Amino acid sequence: MPDEPSPQDLAYFLVEAGLVSPEQVEAARAAAKEGESAVDVLLAQGVITPRDVAVARSLQLGLPLIDLKRHVVQPRALALIPEEIARRYHAIPLDIIGGELIVVMENPQDIRALEDISLRAGMRIRPALGVREDIDEAITLYYKSRGEIERQIDQIAPEPTALPEAPRLTPEEVAENPVSRVVELILRQAIRDRASDVHIVPDDGLLRVRYRIDGILHDALEVPLSVHAPLISRIKVLAGMNIAERRRPQDGQFVFVGDHGEVDVRVATADTVRGEMAVLRILDKSLSLMELDELGFLPEAMEAYERLYSLPFGMILVAGPTGAGKTTTLYATINRLDREEFNIMTIEDPIEYQFERVSQIQVNRQAGITFATGLRAIMRMDPDVIMVGEIRDQETARIAVQAALTGHLVLSSIHANDAVGVLFRLVDLGVEPYLVVSALVGVISQRLVRRVCEHCRMMVEASPEESRVYEEEMGTPLTHFYKGQGCHFCADTGYRGRTGVFEVLTLSEPIRRLLMDGASADEIREQAIREGMITMRRDGMIKVREGITTPREVMRNVYTIQ
Known part of the structure:
Protein backbone atom coordinates (compact mmCIF):
# COMPACT_ATOMS: atom_id res chain seq x y z
CA MET A 1 0.00 0.00 0.00
CA PRO A 2 1.70 3.25 -1.09
CA ASP A 3 2.07 6.09 1.40
CA GLU A 4 -0.54 8.81 0.89
CA PRO A 5 0.96 12.21 0.04
CA SER A 6 0.87 14.74 2.86
CA PRO A 7 -1.77 17.57 2.63
CA GLN A 8 1.16 20.01 2.67
CA ASP A 9 2.69 18.31 -0.38
CA LEU A 10 1.89 19.55 -3.90
CA ALA A 11 1.61 15.92 -4.96
CA TYR A 12 -1.34 15.58 -2.56
CA PHE A 13 -3.28 18.14 -4.57
CA LEU A 14 -2.36 16.44 -7.84
CA VAL A 15 -3.99 13.30 -6.45
CA GLU A 16 -6.96 15.28 -5.13
CA ALA A 17 -7.51 16.80 -8.59
CA GLY A 18 -7.46 13.32 -10.14
CA LEU A 19 -4.40 14.13 -12.23
CA VAL A 20 -2.24 11.28 -10.83
CA SER A 21 -2.73 8.26 -8.62
CA PRO A 22 -1.04 7.65 -5.22
CA GLU A 23 0.84 4.77 -6.85
CA GLN A 24 2.31 7.11 -9.49
CA VAL A 25 3.41 9.56 -6.79
CA GLU A 26 5.09 6.76 -4.79
CA ALA A 27 6.88 5.51 -7.91
CA ALA A 28 8.08 9.04 -8.70
CA ARG A 29 9.44 9.46 -5.15
CA ALA A 30 11.35 6.22 -5.49
CA ALA A 31 12.86 7.38 -8.79
CA ALA A 32 13.70 10.91 -7.58
CA LYS A 33 17.36 11.86 -7.29
CA GLU A 34 18.78 14.07 -4.59
CA GLY A 35 17.20 17.53 -4.76
CA GLU A 36 14.30 16.31 -6.93
CA SER A 37 10.68 16.10 -5.87
CA ALA A 38 8.05 13.64 -6.99
CA VAL A 39 6.46 16.46 -9.01
CA ASP A 40 9.76 17.08 -10.84
CA VAL A 41 9.95 13.41 -11.79
CA LEU A 42 6.30 13.28 -12.94
CA LEU A 43 6.93 16.33 -15.12
CA ALA A 44 10.10 14.82 -16.62
CA GLN A 45 8.27 11.57 -17.35
CA GLY A 46 5.44 13.41 -19.09
CA VAL A 47 2.86 12.03 -16.67
CA ILE A 48 1.72 15.58 -15.87
CA THR A 49 2.03 18.93 -17.63
CA PRO A 50 2.95 22.39 -16.30
CA ARG A 51 -0.77 23.24 -16.49
CA ASP A 52 -1.54 20.25 -14.24
CA VAL A 53 0.98 21.56 -11.71
CA ALA A 54 -0.65 25.00 -11.87
CA VAL A 55 -4.08 23.44 -11.23
CA ALA A 56 -2.73 21.64 -8.18
CA ARG A 57 -0.97 24.76 -6.88
CA SER A 58 -4.23 26.71 -7.36
CA LEU A 59 -5.96 24.21 -5.05
CA GLN A 60 -3.05 24.29 -2.62
CA LEU A 61 -2.92 28.09 -2.31
CA GLY A 62 -6.61 28.83 -2.80
CA LEU A 63 -5.83 31.21 -5.67
CA PRO A 64 -7.58 31.36 -9.07
CA LEU A 65 -5.79 29.90 -12.09
CA ILE A 66 -5.96 32.41 -14.95
CA ASP A 67 -6.00 31.23 -18.57
CA LEU A 68 -4.27 34.14 -20.31
CA LYS A 69 -5.48 32.91 -23.70
CA ARG A 70 -9.05 33.68 -22.63
CA HIS A 71 -8.41 36.93 -20.73
CA VAL A 72 -7.54 40.38 -22.01
CA VAL A 73 -4.61 42.17 -20.39
CA GLN A 74 -5.75 45.73 -19.78
CA PRO A 75 -3.41 48.49 -21.04
CA ARG A 76 -3.77 50.56 -17.85
CA ALA A 77 -2.44 47.63 -15.82
CA LEU A 78 0.32 46.81 -18.30
CA ALA A 79 1.58 50.39 -18.15
CA LEU A 80 2.39 50.05 -14.41
CA ILE A 81 5.02 47.31 -14.70
CA PRO A 82 8.10 47.48 -16.98
CA GLU A 83 8.69 44.52 -19.28
CA GLU A 84 12.03 43.83 -17.57
CA ILE A 85 10.30 43.26 -14.21
CA ALA A 86 7.59 41.15 -15.79
CA ARG A 87 10.16 38.85 -17.42
CA ARG A 88 12.33 38.65 -14.28
CA TYR A 89 9.49 37.30 -12.15
CA HIS A 90 7.44 35.58 -14.88
CA ALA A 91 4.49 37.78 -13.95
CA ILE A 92 2.12 39.93 -16.00
CA PRO A 93 -0.32 42.58 -14.72
CA LEU A 94 -3.88 41.68 -15.77
CA ASP A 95 -6.20 44.43 -14.52
CA ILE A 96 -6.89 46.95 -11.76
CA ILE A 97 -9.89 45.96 -9.65
CA GLY A 98 -10.96 47.59 -6.39
CA GLY A 99 -7.76 49.60 -6.11
CA GLU A 100 -5.60 46.47 -6.40
CA LEU A 101 -3.38 45.33 -9.26
CA ILE A 102 -4.20 41.78 -10.38
CA VAL A 103 -0.93 40.06 -11.31
CA VAL A 104 -0.77 36.61 -12.90
CA MET A 105 2.38 34.87 -11.61
CA GLU A 106 4.13 31.56 -11.92
CA ASN A 107 4.99 31.70 -8.20
CA PRO A 108 2.61 33.82 -6.09
CA GLN A 109 4.58 32.84 -2.95
CA ASP A 110 7.65 34.81 -4.10
CA ILE A 111 7.61 37.57 -1.46
CA ARG A 112 10.46 39.50 -3.09
CA ALA A 113 8.61 39.57 -6.41
CA LEU A 114 5.38 40.72 -4.76
CA GLU A 115 7.16 43.53 -2.90
CA ASP A 116 9.11 44.66 -5.98
CA ILE A 117 6.01 44.69 -8.22
CA SER A 118 3.98 46.50 -5.55
CA LEU A 119 6.71 49.13 -5.18
CA ARG A 120 6.91 49.67 -8.96
CA ALA A 121 3.12 49.87 -9.37
CA GLY A 122 2.53 51.98 -6.27
CA MET A 123 -0.45 49.89 -5.23
CA ARG A 124 -1.44 46.66 -3.52
CA ILE A 125 -1.00 43.40 -5.43
CA ARG A 126 -3.59 40.63 -5.66
CA PRO A 127 -1.73 37.59 -7.04
CA ALA A 128 -3.22 34.92 -9.28
CA LEU A 129 -1.70 31.77 -10.74
CA GLY A 130 -0.67 31.19 -14.32
CA VAL A 131 1.31 28.73 -16.41
CA ARG A 132 4.87 29.96 -17.02
CA GLU A 133 4.78 29.34 -20.79
CA ASP A 134 1.48 31.22 -21.09
CA ILE A 135 2.79 34.11 -19.00
CA ASP A 136 5.98 34.45 -21.05
CA GLU A 137 4.00 34.28 -24.29
CA ALA A 138 1.61 36.97 -23.04
CA ILE A 139 4.54 39.20 -21.99
CA THR A 140 6.01 38.94 -25.49
CA LEU A 141 2.66 39.56 -27.13
CA TYR A 142 1.39 42.51 -25.07
CA TYR A 143 4.63 44.37 -24.36
CA LYS A 144 5.72 44.03 -27.98
CA SER A 145 2.41 45.48 -29.23
CA ARG A 146 2.41 48.30 -26.71
CA GLY A 147 6.08 49.13 -27.18
CA GLU A 148 5.88 49.11 -30.95
CA ILE A 149 2.78 51.32 -30.98
CA GLU A 150 4.51 53.81 -28.68
CA ARG A 151 7.66 53.81 -30.83
CA GLN A 152 5.67 54.45 -33.99
CA ILE A 153 3.66 57.20 -32.31
CA ASP A 154 6.86 58.89 -31.15
CA GLN A 155 7.88 59.13 -34.81
CA ILE A 156 4.51 60.61 -35.73
CA LYS A 285 -13.51 34.79 -40.97
CA SER A 286 -11.32 32.39 -38.98
CA LEU A 287 -13.80 32.07 -36.10
CA SER A 288 -15.63 28.77 -36.02
CA LEU A 289 -19.28 28.67 -37.05
CA MET A 290 -21.76 28.21 -34.20
CA GLU A 291 -24.37 25.46 -34.27
CA LEU A 292 -28.07 26.20 -33.69
CA ASP A 293 -27.91 24.19 -30.45
CA GLU A 294 -25.27 26.59 -29.09
CA LEU A 295 -27.25 29.81 -29.63
CA GLY A 296 -29.59 29.57 -26.62
CA PHE A 297 -32.90 28.36 -28.10
CA LEU A 298 -35.29 26.85 -25.56
CA PRO A 299 -36.40 23.32 -26.54
CA GLU A 300 -39.90 24.53 -27.53
CA ALA A 301 -38.50 27.38 -29.63
CA MET A 302 -35.95 25.10 -31.28
CA GLU A 303 -38.67 22.59 -32.19
CA ALA A 304 -40.81 25.35 -33.73
CA TYR A 305 -37.85 26.74 -35.69
CA GLU A 306 -36.82 23.31 -36.97
CA ARG A 307 -40.32 22.87 -38.40
CA LEU A 308 -39.99 26.22 -40.19
CA TYR A 309 -36.63 25.71 -41.92
CA SER A 310 -37.65 22.18 -42.89
CA LEU A 311 -40.42 23.55 -45.12
CA PRO A 312 -39.77 23.31 -48.89
CA PHE A 313 -40.69 26.95 -49.58
CA GLY A 314 -41.70 30.17 -47.87
CA MET A 315 -39.91 33.09 -46.23
CA ILE A 316 -38.32 33.05 -42.76
CA LEU A 317 -37.13 36.35 -41.31
CA VAL A 318 -34.76 36.92 -38.38
CA ALA A 319 -35.39 40.24 -36.60
CA GLY A 320 -33.40 42.28 -34.12
CA PRO A 321 -31.21 45.37 -33.75
CA THR A 322 -27.63 45.62 -34.98
CA GLY A 323 -25.38 43.29 -33.02
CA ALA A 324 -28.17 40.93 -31.92
CA GLY A 325 -26.65 37.92 -33.69
CA LYS A 326 -29.01 37.72 -36.67
CA THR A 327 -26.31 36.69 -39.15
CA THR A 328 -25.04 34.05 -36.72
CA THR A 329 -28.54 32.52 -36.62
CA LEU A 330 -28.86 32.58 -40.41
CA TYR A 331 -25.45 30.96 -40.87
CA ALA A 332 -26.22 28.29 -38.27
CA THR A 333 -29.46 27.56 -40.16
CA ILE A 334 -27.66 27.19 -43.49
CA ASN A 335 -25.19 24.87 -41.78
CA ARG A 336 -28.13 22.62 -40.83
CA LEU A 337 -29.50 22.35 -44.37
CA ASP A 338 -28.55 19.56 -46.77
CA ARG A 339 -26.00 21.24 -49.05
CA GLU A 340 -25.68 18.19 -51.29
CA GLU A 341 -29.40 17.92 -52.04
CA PHE A 342 -30.17 21.64 -52.32
CA ASN A 343 -28.74 24.46 -54.42
CA ILE A 344 -28.17 27.11 -51.73
CA MET A 345 -27.30 30.66 -52.82
CA THR A 346 -26.75 33.85 -50.84
CA ILE A 347 -26.40 37.58 -51.44
CA GLU A 348 -24.52 39.24 -48.55
CA ASP A 349 -22.82 42.46 -47.47
CA PRO A 350 -20.24 41.39 -46.47
CA ILE A 351 -19.70 37.63 -46.67
CA GLU A 352 -18.68 36.82 -43.10
CA TYR A 353 -18.17 33.06 -43.47
CA GLN A 354 -17.54 30.97 -46.58
CA PHE A 355 -19.43 27.66 -46.82
CA GLU A 356 -18.60 24.64 -48.88
CA ARG A 357 -21.25 23.77 -51.51
CA VAL A 358 -22.94 27.18 -51.09
CA SER A 359 -22.77 29.85 -53.83
CA GLN A 360 -22.27 33.21 -52.12
CA ILE A 361 -22.46 36.61 -53.85
CA GLN A 362 -20.93 39.77 -52.38
CA VAL A 363 -22.83 43.07 -52.69
CA ASN A 364 -20.78 45.48 -54.81
CA ARG A 365 -22.61 48.75 -55.44
CA GLN A 366 -19.86 50.10 -57.69
CA ALA A 367 -20.46 47.11 -59.98
CA GLY A 368 -24.22 47.51 -59.72
CA ILE A 369 -24.70 44.47 -57.45
CA THR A 370 -27.19 45.32 -54.70
CA PHE A 371 -29.39 43.04 -52.62
CA ALA A 372 -32.20 43.56 -55.14
CA THR A 373 -30.15 42.99 -58.32
CA GLY A 374 -28.28 40.10 -56.76
CA LEU A 375 -31.56 38.49 -55.72
CA ARG A 376 -32.92 38.83 -59.25
CA ALA A 377 -29.79 37.12 -60.60
CA ILE A 378 -30.11 34.30 -58.06
CA MET A 379 -33.71 33.69 -59.16
CA ARG A 380 -32.37 32.69 -62.59
CA MET A 381 -29.87 30.21 -61.13
CA ASP A 382 -32.33 27.44 -60.21
CA PRO A 383 -31.93 27.84 -56.42
CA ASP A 384 -33.67 25.77 -53.75
CA VAL A 385 -32.68 27.94 -50.77
CA ILE A 386 -31.90 31.66 -50.92
CA MET A 387 -30.35 33.74 -48.14
CA VAL A 388 -30.55 37.52 -48.39
CA GLY A 389 -28.25 39.28 -45.92
CA GLU A 390 -30.79 41.97 -45.06
CA ILE A 391 -34.11 43.32 -46.34
CA ARG A 392 -33.60 47.09 -46.30
CA ASP A 393 -35.90 48.47 -48.97
CA GLN A 394 -39.15 47.95 -50.85
CA GLU A 395 -37.54 46.46 -53.95
CA THR A 396 -35.62 43.78 -52.04
CA ALA A 397 -38.69 42.97 -49.92
CA ARG A 398 -40.91 42.47 -52.95
CA ILE A 399 -38.41 40.29 -54.82
CA ALA A 400 -37.86 38.15 -51.70
CA VAL A 401 -41.62 37.67 -51.35
CA GLN A 402 -41.91 36.67 -55.00
CA ALA A 403 -39.06 34.18 -54.54
CA ALA A 404 -40.87 32.60 -51.59
CA LEU A 405 -44.13 32.42 -53.55
CA THR A 406 -42.47 30.67 -56.50
CA GLY A 407 -41.26 27.63 -54.57
CA HIS A 408 -38.04 28.73 -52.84
CA LEU A 409 -37.09 28.76 -49.16
CA VAL A 410 -35.96 32.33 -48.45
CA LEU A 411 -33.97 33.28 -45.33
CA SER A 412 -33.22 36.89 -44.46
CA SER A 413 -32.84 39.41 -41.65
CA ILE A 414 -34.79 42.59 -41.01
CA HIS A 415 -34.75 45.39 -38.46
CA ALA A 416 -37.91 45.19 -36.35
CA ASN A 417 -38.75 45.50 -32.67
CA ASP A 418 -40.16 42.00 -32.19
CA ALA A 419 -41.57 39.08 -34.17
CA VAL A 420 -45.03 40.59 -34.64
CA GLY A 421 -43.46 43.90 -35.63
CA VAL A 422 -41.91 42.19 -38.68
CA LEU A 423 -45.37 41.75 -40.22
CA PHE A 424 -46.06 45.47 -40.04
CA ARG A 425 -42.50 46.32 -41.12
CA LEU A 426 -43.07 44.43 -44.38
CA VAL A 427 -46.36 46.27 -44.92
CA ASP A 428 -44.55 49.58 -44.26
CA LEU A 429 -42.02 48.60 -46.95
CA GLY A 430 -44.84 48.40 -49.46
CA VAL A 431 -45.59 44.65 -49.45
CA GLU A 432 -49.35 44.09 -49.57
CA PRO A 433 -50.76 42.19 -46.55
CA TYR A 434 -52.12 39.38 -48.74
CA LEU A 435 -48.58 38.80 -50.08
CA VAL A 436 -47.13 38.85 -46.55
CA VAL A 437 -49.51 36.15 -45.31
CA SER A 438 -48.96 34.09 -48.47
CA ALA A 439 -45.16 34.18 -48.46
CA LEU A 440 -44.10 34.48 -44.81
CA VAL A 441 -44.07 31.23 -42.84
CA GLY A 442 -42.30 32.34 -39.68
CA VAL A 443 -40.31 35.00 -37.84
CA ILE A 444 -37.53 34.73 -35.25
CA SER A 445 -36.84 37.77 -33.10
CA GLN A 446 -33.75 37.77 -30.90
CA ARG A 447 -31.48 39.67 -28.51
CA LEU A 448 -28.19 38.88 -26.77
CA VAL A 449 -27.79 38.88 -22.98
CA ARG A 450 -24.66 38.34 -20.94
CA ARG A 451 -24.20 35.05 -19.10
CA VAL A 452 -23.62 34.97 -15.34
CA CYS A 453 -20.01 34.05 -14.54
CA GLU A 454 -20.00 30.48 -13.26
CA HIS A 455 -16.83 31.06 -11.24
CA CYS A 456 -18.23 33.72 -8.90
CA ARG A 457 -22.01 33.37 -9.08
CA MET A 458 -23.94 33.50 -5.81
CA MET A 459 -27.60 33.47 -4.88
CA VAL A 460 -28.74 37.02 -4.08
CA GLU A 461 -32.03 38.57 -3.06
CA ALA A 462 -34.15 40.13 -5.81
CA SER A 463 -35.06 43.82 -5.61
CA PRO A 464 -38.76 44.78 -5.64
CA GLU A 465 -38.46 45.94 -9.27
CA GLU A 466 -36.72 42.73 -10.38
CA SER A 467 -39.32 40.63 -8.57
CA ARG A 468 -42.18 42.60 -10.16
CA VAL A 469 -40.85 42.31 -13.71
CA TYR A 470 -40.19 38.60 -13.23
CA GLU A 471 -43.69 38.03 -11.82
CA GLU A 472 -45.27 39.84 -14.79
CA GLU A 473 -43.80 37.22 -17.10
CA MET A 474 -43.68 34.08 -14.98
CA GLY A 475 -46.70 34.50 -12.70
CA THR A 476 -44.75 33.95 -9.50
CA PRO A 477 -42.56 36.41 -7.56
CA LEU A 478 -38.78 36.14 -7.71
CA THR A 479 -37.13 36.02 -4.31
CA HIS A 480 -33.56 35.03 -5.17
CA PHE A 481 -31.48 34.53 -8.31
CA TYR A 482 -27.87 33.84 -9.32
CA LYS A 483 -25.66 36.88 -9.81
CA GLY A 484 -21.92 37.09 -10.45
CA GLN A 485 -20.01 38.85 -7.70
CA GLY A 486 -17.02 39.71 -9.89
CA CYS A 487 -13.77 37.77 -10.07
CA HIS A 488 -10.57 37.40 -12.09
CA PHE A 489 -12.30 35.21 -14.65
CA CYS A 490 -14.92 37.82 -15.58
CA ALA A 491 -12.78 40.97 -15.07
CA ASP A 492 -14.92 41.83 -12.03
CA THR A 493 -18.09 42.27 -14.14
CA GLY A 494 -20.04 39.24 -12.91
CA TYR A 495 -20.66 38.15 -16.52
CA ARG A 496 -18.73 35.94 -18.91
CA GLY A 497 -19.88 35.33 -22.50
CA ARG A 498 -23.32 35.88 -24.03
CA THR A 499 -26.35 33.85 -25.07
CA GLY A 500 -29.44 34.56 -27.13
CA VAL A 501 -33.06 35.05 -26.12
CA PHE A 502 -35.59 34.27 -28.84
CA GLU A 503 -39.24 34.31 -29.81
CA VAL A 504 -40.40 32.16 -32.72
CA LEU A 505 -43.64 33.21 -34.44
CA THR A 506 -45.25 30.67 -36.75
CA LEU A 507 -47.83 32.16 -39.12
CA SER A 508 -50.88 30.02 -38.43
CA GLU A 509 -54.20 30.47 -40.23
CA PRO A 510 -55.75 32.51 -37.33
CA ILE A 511 -52.75 34.89 -37.38
CA ARG A 512 -52.95 35.25 -41.16
CA ARG A 513 -56.66 36.11 -40.90
CA LEU A 514 -55.98 38.67 -38.17
CA LEU A 515 -53.39 40.45 -40.34
CA MET A 516 -55.73 40.45 -43.34
CA ASP A 517 -58.56 41.84 -41.18
CA GLY A 518 -56.40 44.76 -40.03
CA ALA A 519 -55.86 43.58 -36.46
CA SER A 520 -53.42 45.44 -34.19
CA ALA A 521 -50.01 44.16 -33.16
CA ASP A 522 -51.30 43.48 -29.63
CA GLU A 523 -54.13 41.30 -30.95
CA ILE A 524 -51.77 39.28 -33.14
CA ARG A 525 -49.27 38.92 -30.28
CA GLU A 526 -51.98 37.66 -27.93
CA GLN A 527 -53.08 35.08 -30.50
CA ALA A 528 -49.46 33.93 -31.00
CA ILE A 529 -49.00 33.52 -27.23
CA ARG A 530 -52.23 31.48 -27.06
CA GLU A 531 -50.76 29.23 -29.74
CA GLY A 532 -47.64 28.67 -27.67
CA MET A 533 -45.18 31.41 -28.67
CA ILE A 534 -42.70 32.20 -25.90
CA THR A 535 -41.85 35.92 -25.96
CA MET A 536 -38.26 37.12 -25.74
CA ARG A 537 -38.83 38.56 -22.28
CA ARG A 538 -40.31 35.30 -21.02
CA ASP A 539 -37.43 33.40 -22.62
CA GLY A 540 -35.05 35.71 -20.75
CA MET A 541 -36.83 35.20 -17.42
CA ILE A 542 -36.71 31.41 -17.92
CA LYS A 543 -32.94 31.81 -18.30
CA VAL A 544 -32.95 33.86 -15.06
CA ARG A 545 -34.72 30.96 -13.32
CA GLU A 546 -32.09 28.58 -14.68
CA GLY A 547 -29.23 30.78 -13.43
CA ILE A 548 -27.97 31.68 -16.91
CA THR A 549 -28.52 35.46 -16.76
CA THR A 550 -29.95 38.13 -14.44
CA PRO A 551 -33.26 40.07 -14.39
CA ARG A 552 -31.38 43.34 -14.86
CA GLU A 553 -29.65 42.02 -17.99
CA VAL A 554 -32.99 40.91 -19.47
CA MET A 555 -34.58 44.27 -18.61
CA ARG A 556 -31.63 46.11 -20.22
CA ASN A 557 -31.58 44.19 -23.50
CA VAL A 558 -35.04 42.74 -24.10
CA TYR A 559 -37.28 45.71 -24.67
CA THR A 560 -40.41 46.17 -26.74
CA ILE A 561 -42.22 49.34 -27.77
CA GLN A 562 -45.94 48.77 -27.64
Missing part, protein backbone atom coordinates in the same frame (compact mmCIF):
# COMPACT_ATOMS: atom_id res chain seq x y z
CA ALA A 157 4.13 63.03 -32.86
CA PRO A 158 7.21 63.72 -30.75
CA GLU A 159 5.33 66.49 -28.95
CA PRO A 160 2.02 65.18 -27.47
CA THR A 161 0.14 68.40 -28.04
CA ALA A 162 -2.95 68.98 -30.15
CA LEU A 163 -2.41 70.78 -33.40
CA PRO A 164 -4.59 73.87 -33.94
CA GLU A 165 -5.34 72.76 -37.51
CA ALA A 166 -4.80 69.16 -38.61
CA PRO A 167 -2.61 68.97 -41.72
CA ARG A 168 -4.14 67.63 -44.91
CA LEU A 169 -2.21 64.59 -46.11
CA THR A 170 -2.01 63.10 -49.58
CA PRO A 171 -2.49 59.33 -49.95
CA GLU A 172 1.22 58.95 -50.75
CA GLU A 173 2.25 60.79 -47.56
CA VAL A 174 -0.13 58.70 -45.49
CA ALA A 175 1.17 55.40 -46.89
CA GLU A 176 4.79 56.34 -45.99
CA ASN A 177 3.88 57.52 -42.48
CA PRO A 178 4.59 55.31 -39.40
CA VAL A 179 0.89 55.61 -38.62
CA SER A 180 0.33 52.73 -41.06
CA ARG A 181 2.10 50.46 -38.59
CA VAL A 182 0.04 51.85 -35.70
CA VAL A 183 -3.23 51.00 -37.48
CA GLU A 184 -1.94 47.50 -38.16
CA LEU A 185 -0.95 46.95 -34.52
CA ILE A 186 -4.28 48.26 -33.21
CA LEU A 187 -6.18 45.87 -35.46
CA ARG A 188 -3.97 42.89 -34.64
CA GLN A 189 -4.47 43.45 -30.92
CA ALA A 190 -8.23 43.87 -31.39
CA ILE A 191 -8.42 40.52 -33.19
CA ARG A 192 -6.37 38.81 -30.46
CA ASP A 193 -8.72 40.25 -27.82
CA ARG A 194 -11.82 38.98 -29.73
CA ALA A 195 -13.10 42.53 -30.18
CA SER A 196 -16.10 43.01 -32.47
CA ASP A 197 -15.54 46.78 -32.88
CA VAL A 198 -12.73 49.32 -32.56
CA HIS A 199 -13.71 52.87 -31.60
CA ILE A 200 -11.27 55.71 -32.35
CA VAL A 201 -12.63 58.75 -30.54
CA PRO A 202 -11.05 62.21 -30.06
CA ASP A 203 -11.42 63.57 -26.54
CA ASP A 204 -10.10 66.55 -24.59
CA GLY A 205 -6.33 66.49 -25.14
CA LEU A 206 -6.05 62.87 -26.29
CA LEU A 207 -7.30 60.23 -28.69
CA ARG A 208 -8.98 57.14 -27.20
CA VAL A 209 -8.88 53.70 -28.80
CA ARG A 210 -11.57 51.40 -27.39
CA TYR A 211 -12.43 47.74 -28.04
CA ARG A 212 -15.91 46.25 -27.74
CA ILE A 213 -15.56 42.76 -26.28
CA ASP A 214 -18.65 40.65 -25.47
CA GLY A 215 -20.82 43.70 -26.06
CA ILE A 216 -18.99 45.96 -23.58
CA LEU A 217 -16.55 48.75 -24.45
CA HIS A 218 -13.05 48.70 -22.89
CA ASP A 219 -10.37 51.39 -23.10
CA ALA A 220 -7.41 49.91 -24.97
CA LEU A 221 -5.09 52.84 -25.71
CA GLU A 222 -4.72 56.58 -25.19
CA VAL A 223 -2.49 58.45 -27.65
CA PRO A 224 -1.64 62.11 -28.30
CA LEU A 225 -4.34 64.04 -30.11
CA SER A 226 -1.80 65.07 -32.76
CA VAL A 227 -1.94 61.47 -34.06
CA HIS A 228 -5.65 61.93 -34.82
CA ALA A 229 -5.45 63.32 -38.37
CA PRO A 230 -2.92 60.84 -39.83
CA LEU A 231 -4.61 57.89 -38.07
CA ILE A 232 -8.07 58.68 -39.48
CA SER A 233 -6.58 59.44 -42.90
CA ARG A 234 -4.78 56.10 -43.02
CA ILE A 235 -7.98 54.24 -42.17
CA LYS A 236 -9.83 56.16 -44.89
CA VAL A 237 -7.19 55.25 -47.45
CA LEU A 238 -7.49 51.56 -46.56
CA ALA A 239 -11.30 51.71 -46.78
CA GLY A 240 -11.34 53.59 -50.09
CA MET A 241 -12.85 56.73 -48.58
CA ASN A 242 -12.25 60.40 -49.30
CA ILE A 243 -9.51 61.67 -46.96
CA ALA A 244 -10.25 65.30 -47.84
CA GLU A 245 -13.88 65.07 -46.68
CA ARG A 246 -14.03 65.45 -42.90
CA ARG A 247 -17.50 66.80 -42.16
CA ARG A 248 -19.69 64.39 -44.12
CA PRO A 249 -20.21 60.88 -42.68
CA GLN A 250 -18.59 58.18 -44.81
CA ASP A 251 -18.39 54.40 -44.82
CA GLY A 252 -16.17 51.84 -46.51
CA GLN A 253 -14.46 48.53 -45.96
CA PHE A 254 -11.18 46.70 -46.50
CA VAL A 255 -9.58 43.30 -45.91
CA PHE A 256 -6.93 43.03 -43.21
CA VAL A 257 -4.57 40.04 -43.02
CA GLY A 258 -4.40 39.00 -39.36
CA ASP A 259 -2.41 36.29 -37.60
CA HIS A 260 -4.87 33.57 -38.63
CA GLY A 261 -6.08 34.72 -42.04
CA GLU A 262 -8.12 37.46 -43.65
CA VAL A 263 -10.47 39.68 -41.64
CA ASP A 264 -13.10 41.99 -43.14
CA VAL A 265 -13.14 45.46 -41.59
CA ARG A 266 -16.13 47.76 -42.10
CA VAL A 267 -15.42 51.44 -41.42
CA ALA A 268 -17.77 54.31 -40.57
CA THR A 269 -16.68 57.89 -39.84
CA ALA A 270 -18.55 60.93 -38.55
CA ASP A 271 -17.61 64.44 -37.46
CA THR A 272 -18.08 65.31 -33.76
CA VAL A 273 -17.55 68.52 -31.81
CA ARG A 274 -14.06 67.27 -30.86
CA GLY A 275 -13.17 66.03 -34.32
CA GLU A 276 -13.76 63.12 -36.64
CA MET A 277 -14.31 59.71 -35.04
CA ALA A 278 -14.17 56.26 -36.65
CA VAL A 279 -15.69 52.90 -35.78
CA LEU A 280 -14.23 49.73 -37.30
CA ARG A 281 -16.41 46.59 -37.27
CA ILE A 282 -14.24 43.44 -37.32
CA LEU A 283 -15.58 40.35 -39.07
CA ASP A 284 -13.12 37.54 -38.36
